[in-house]
Amino acid sequence: MVSMSETRSRWFTAEQRRALIQEYGIFLAFLILAVILSVSNEFFLTPGNISNVLLQTSINGVLAVGMTFVILTGGIDLSVGSVVALAGIVSASFATTSSTAAVYGAPYPVVIPLAIGVLVGVACGALSGLIVSYFAVPAFVTTLGMLSAARGLTLIYGGGRPVPALTPEFRWIGTGHVFGIPAPVIILAVIFGLAWWTLTRTRFGRYIYAVGGNAHAAKTSGIDVVRIRFAVYVISAGLAGIAGMLLSARTGSALPQAGIAYELDAIAAVVIGGTSLSGGVGRITGTLIGALIIGVMNNGLDLMGIQSYYQQVLKGALIVGAVMLDQKRSYGA
């Protein structure tokens, strides 16, 4: 039928355009940004600075990877900033030499606090996930509640005080190097690789896209939608737990006010990376670039000596601008 070929070829150009933009648009934006910065500042491209940018991106990158899983199902996780603080302070209390802040028997061998940090995150995520998936409470509300509750628990647990004097072994995950590469960067790379593999190569990944694309159709196809929804919140909060430990390990002490507003940067990275907030569409590579763009921009503006106040305005413009371009592309045809 001729009508077939007509939809076909019309679609082809649109697809090619979209594919090009999705695959390379964000890379292009990132490259342009990097070129501008390296031309305008000779210090930008030095190995030391690149390593610094990656280090600064690592925590937000880890959070953004988890956020991508949640947003792909059409959800949102506002609680990651608070989970960062809670996991950071609880794990730190098992890894401190300070007699006042430590739990009984601390410092424990480094695996114990590390495992506990992840577990704290997973527990928060399991609770949010249960409420979102099984009780069908909107994710925005559920994780807003968790944002408040986890922050409160952080303050209760530490009595509002920081946990200082962490063991060098624990601090290594935030400050150590392997072949000159900072440990947090390696951790981010591993997490990113696993996430990429999960989303593109496993059944679970495909179910995440299916649930986000059309939950009804997923359900009638025999997919356990409740379980998939539950799992993404566990992943997101579990990664927030890891991010919390990276943060306290890097600064050497766990602060009760750590991670405030971190969820916003994570969401920003996902959105700049081209993932749709309504779910079903997006790539984890986009998220990584999104996080890098935020990191590079902050760093570049620092190098140029622009006040951090202005940086926030620019970041806001970047987030909205990126999505605006996306909308224009999909509706402009």
Added chain:
Amino acid sequence: MERLLEVEGLKKSFGGVAALSDGRLELRAGSVHALCGGNGAGKSTFLKILMGIYKRDGGVIRRRGVEVDYASPAEALAAGIAIIEQELSPVPHMTVAENIYLGREPSRRFGGIDFNSMNRAAQALLDELEFNIRATRRMNDLTVAEMQLVEIAKALSHDAEVIFMDEPTSAIGEREAQRLFAAIRRLQALGRGVVYVSHRLSEIFEIADSYTAFRDGAYVGSGLLAEVRRQDLIRMIVGRELSEEYVKTNTPSDAVGIRVEDLCRPDAFEAISFSAHKGEIFAIYGLMGSGRTEIFECLFGLEKASAGAILIDDQQVTIRRPADAMALGVALVTEDRKSTGLNLLDSVRANICMASLPTLSPLFVMNRAGEADASRRMRADFQIKAARDTMPVSGLSGGNQQKVVLGKWFLRNPRILLLDEPTRGVDVGAKREIYRIMCDFANSGGTVVMVSSEIDEVLGMADRIMVMRNGRSVGTFDRGETDAQALVNLST
């Protein structure tokens, strides 16, 4: 009679490909004009140009003899052209009157809305049309058919002379369709012109007086319906000879495929019993809301039945989740492929494989070659016309989308196929292919249970028909012992 609208040689291309190469139409006052054509024939493009949504590349539109060019739907509406779209978009939490006068609310002295006169005006309009709807009711309390009537009233409140209706009966039952037809006849009596777009030929012959057929983006013929035979109209639409609309080749066996005994679900249906045989096409006929879809939901584990038993191959089974039903070889093609059948954001291949991933990739990691192969097989079996299977399924025509849904389930080699309105919104050519797929499946020993509100389809394809009314079965008939009249009488 005066000509309300004349269109000649309308052209529109997208990215160098013609969606419409020669659109023509002549609408006279007091006429109901059927616009016929398969999916992709260019009907929607045609309507969108007339409504000022798309800009035409060429051609002439004359409104009462004057050449016109509308740049927006608002301009078209101001010129007396309104459209009742296939998917209505009312503001659900507002009243009927508020919806009718949306954007034109009469105001009081200090800028507030004069609700009293607005409600009065709306009620007067509805009464004049004899629609029997209260203007103060909320939109979301109305049935789909009533919402359509409100849309018609809204069009008339804009003084629309030309009213397009795009598949108005696709979501309503037989009785409600009759109510709509009565409204259309009233419009006709008022001297308005109606352009009626539908895939259902019986309806076209019932309500319209003249027709224009499009095929592959171009005009192929027009005339009075009284002077055209149904087969000839089909040939114009399809472009080839279709000897028979309903080709039935299956033969039922004696072995029972699925038996349902006294199945109940509160507020949906009561004491439903039937058995469908292997090799049989068993139809459930009833109006929307008669409980037919809800039966499928229970058989497929989407909802729980409160009482009753389901037997597959004479074994009583428990179905709690869709996965249970699927493990027993049951497949469900849902009524609305866009909202419950497909993931429109994903590719053809991903949709075909969506229900089979555990089988295709028993390990956690996906078997990509296996998926590509499965998709290739299904596309070949069902002649799914897609450029590549990695393109989004949303880019396909309705008929091909429906075949993707069928492919998704056939990939699982089902034994029992539950089909809910399998040919809704699908053109005549694709319909025949779907019927062929159904018959082939039955002949290979499968059991087909089909829900349909299209009488012709039920009578043409089913071996036996169970009629439902208000959640109860009112009888099961062999196809030979019933007719359209009897089915309508029993179901209403």
